[in-house]
Amino acid sequence: MAHIKPFCAIRPNPKIELQFCSKPFQLYSKKELKSTLENCPNSFLQIIKSNINKTTKNSNKKRFEDVKTAYQNFKDKNLLQKDQDKGFYIQEIKINAHKFTGITAVASVEDYKNGRIKRHENTLESRETIFKNYLKTTRFNAEPVLLTYKNTAALSEVIKDVKKYPETSVLKFSENETLKLWQVTNKELIDQIIKGFENTDALYIADGHHRSASSVMLSEEEPKKAETNYFMAFLIPEHELIVQEYNRVVTDLNGLSVSSFLKKIKLNFDSTPHKTYAGSKKGKGFCMYLDGQFYSLSLRKEFVKLQAPLHQLDSYVLQEHILKPILGIENVRTDSRLQYAHKSDQMKWIKKQIDNKTYAVGFGLNPVLIDQLKSIADNSLVMPPKSTYIYPKLRSGTTIYEF
Template identity: 40%
Template sequence: MARFEPIAVARPGADKVSLVTCKSYDDYSAAELAAQLDFNPYSFLHVLNPAYVNQQKIGLEKRFKLVAQKYADFKADGTLITDPESAFYLYRIESKHGTFQGIVGGCSVEDYRSGVIKQHEDTLQYRVELFKDYLHQTRFNTEPVLIAYEQSAAFSEKLEQISSTEPIYRFSTPQKDTHTLWKIAQAEVVAEIQQYFAKQKKLYIADGHHRSASADLLEKQYANEQPASSLFLSFLIAEQDIKIFEYNRIIRDLAGLTEEDFLREIEKHFWVTNKGKELYKPEQKYHFGMYFKQSFYKLQFKNPFDLQTIEEKLDAHILYRYVLNPILKISDLRNDERIDYIPGKQSITTIKEVIDEGEYEVGFLLYPSSITEIKELADHNFIMPPKSTYFEPKFRSGLIIYEL
């Protein structure tokens, strides 16, 4: 039984929403970030990075306090408005990756602790504590946890009825995405949504494992100090509507192997087909692409029936177990500087280009995991290898701000 609650938020005025909202801070290159900060005074990036010119010269605590101050400035000058009435928000994103629609509200920290909200990724404690400290200092969050749920036909129809009404926002972005937001404050509709999710036995975190862990840690910190927030900002979307991309791997060297020895080792566990200049990307599970010495290869795993657990059957785990670790001597997927990752939403030519430039020796392309795999993994308390999945949609920062 899941608890999902309406929340009171701050948000941009309708006349400025397209100027205020932005991509996630990490999605900007240095040049893009500088351009936004130099030429768009309304961008929420000014809140997220208020001291970008000298950010390396100040400590984290001071930076977080500057974020809080800039956020207060945005509210004081009317760029952001307070919407104190608790509500759900229906949010639709239309992008080149598809159309995504879900509900924004507050999920329960207790559901996260008890396992009603399931996880499939591990977290790094220093990142959890860092974001907890950020939340503590700034007192707001605009990065919801992306959570998958099972959607019935009747509930889908209910959301379509809501989306036929007048939205509070409809705007486009420089990425040519269209964003639409509806406020759901009518008591009977709010109650229907709460009752629907109260019948859900499990919810699944897609993206935001560190954010949910930080919310849990923050509530524990506040338990003996002040009234704790038992909710964390969440974006719930039907599981069939989430787009899952793979993370592809690029490796700097062959760990001392010759070209011939490397291919010979690969052939022990994979059927290898040289595709030459053909841009090859795997089209099914247990198939892998490889770009090496200006040629693409198809790698087909020889023994899938020998794999027993859902963890062993993951393509990312197969690549690690039979290639990255034993052949290329990469044991730490998070911290080994010889490996980097490219999300599958980027063109296959990106891998070709970075390897042809000479900094990397070989690249591997994976077939994306399914939501069924992710749910089964979470249900059995298994953890995916690092950088296994990249999820769409991505939420616009500054669109909805939940104050703690």
């Protein structure tokens, strides 16, 4: 049984909403970020720019206070407006050929603490504390945690019913990206949505582990403030998520020659050479590119633990059988020899990096399946860092939750 609630969102004035709603700032190139900050005065990025530009010596506290001031300035100018009625917000996000439809609501901190909201990643306490202090100072949440759930006919039907009505807002960011939003304030529809999630066994964090954990920390500091017992979330059926892989490149072979490295690989893996990446993908396991040659690597049966959820993940197999014991990378979070790659032409980029000697070896992994992700979370296990790259990437500022 999952508990969600409607809320009165702060939303951008229709005159600025197309400019205001921004991609997560990490997705902007330096050039794009500079251009937006210089030419788009009504972008949400203007509110958080002191938190983006950390070249100054301002403390976190000062940066967070600057964000709060900038946010209040937008409100004072009536550029941000609070909805008068509590509601849910259905969003349909179209990116290229993909459509993602979900519900923006506030999710329960208590559900997180008792395991109804399940997680599959470790969080760093230092980052949790920074985010918690950010929330405590600014008192708003503009980027929802992405939660996923097993779809039900009831929830699917109510979303269809809502989408029969005219949209509250339609934002066409580009030829390839459109966002449609429906504000749901009808009591009957609200009750149907609440009941639909009460009949859902669990919610799974797809993206936003640190954001949700920091909200829990704030709630524990301020237990008497009802609003901090919830955090903003975008809930999307699991079949609509796109889960892509993060690939890996390593700068050196830990002092080994290519032949010695391959010999060590073959102790635990069946290794098949291929002329092309496409050929390696037809083999079992995952891909390796080394010294001008593609390989498919498949862990030998005697080393596979079929009943262990983590052992089904390429990222875990790579970490435990190659990165740590052969390449000497004990801490996959902090070792500078290991880099993560997610690009539209990933293996082409990796091949180029290996060929020009920027890196010594690259690994192309298979995407994590949603059932694998859920199995990890259900068993209270943790994936290796950067095991998934998940879509949709939600824009900030479409709806804002104050507390």
